[in-house]
Amino acid sequence: MQAFDWTDVDVAVPSRRLPGIRMAGFRQRVPAAVDITMVAHPAVTVLVDLSDGLGYRAFGRRRRGSVVVGLCPGELRADGRIGECLQIRLEPAVAAAALGPDLGEAVALADVWGRDGARFEDRLRSTASWEARFALAAEFVQRRLGSRFVDPEVARTWRRTLTSHGRARVEGLASEVGWSRKRLWSRFRAQLGITPKRAARLVRFDHAAHLLASGGAPADVAAASGYADQSHLHHEVRAFTGLTPAAVAAAPWLSIDDVAWPG
Secondary structure, rough: OOOOOOHHEEOOOOOOEEEEEEEEEEEEEOOOEEEEOOOOOOOOEEEOOOOEEEEEEEEEEEEEEEEOOOOOOOOOOEEOOOEEEEEEEEOOOHHHHHHHHHHHHHHEEEHHHHHHHHHHHHHHOOOOOHHHHHHHHHHHHHHHHHHOOOOOOHHHHHHHHHHOOOOHHHHHHHHHHOHHHHHHHHHHHHHHHOOHHHHHHHHHHHHHHHHOOOOOHHHHHHHHOOOOHHHHHHHHHHHOOOOOHHHHHHHHHHHHHHHHHOO
16 A cells, blocks of 8 residues: 555635535545545544545444544544545534534444435536535535524534633633533533533644644644643544554645645
């Protein structure tokens, strides 16, 4: 299995962004087998395989085709050939409305959207341009939102978790929205499929992972991200990815973030 090189892949992004929905398209110029670490991210990810060549391995299981990755995957790898694929990142509130609140770690897209999902894939494959594919995907996701929504207090708590890089305490967040800690925990878990504490850990890990990918030394990253020490960082990286900090720093999917989803 050859080392993965993003210079062999064309990356497309939409001309405009929609609230809560970010997309990128990938086309592998030279077909080749790959084995890529998928790093946990504070968004629900829909990976639509448009070439029937992508597989994934998660938690001792191996499957092929399009997949929905929930907020807290552990060790997850994509393999096979990328060919063409569309990746959609949904903020948790949008994902809860479009996909449901409790997806687990990695679920086949067909198990979530059923026949609608199959028709969606077929339409994407028959659409020539990435811009048209992005428009089709945005329309499909927005149509599935329906009347489901999360409480404003839950949405605000998630935003504060992001802006604090996962360092805001649950008690303080509950006080900010005027809820008890117990009520916030219950509503957050029911609507987003993750507890506030686990969400904070995920967001803090994501912040640390990007610092590692930008060349930060593990000890410095641990201090900047609010970990007790370097061993604490190592433990959290292992929990979210099954990898070491050094391996996460070199993870190819993480390194493409600024290209595929420019800030």
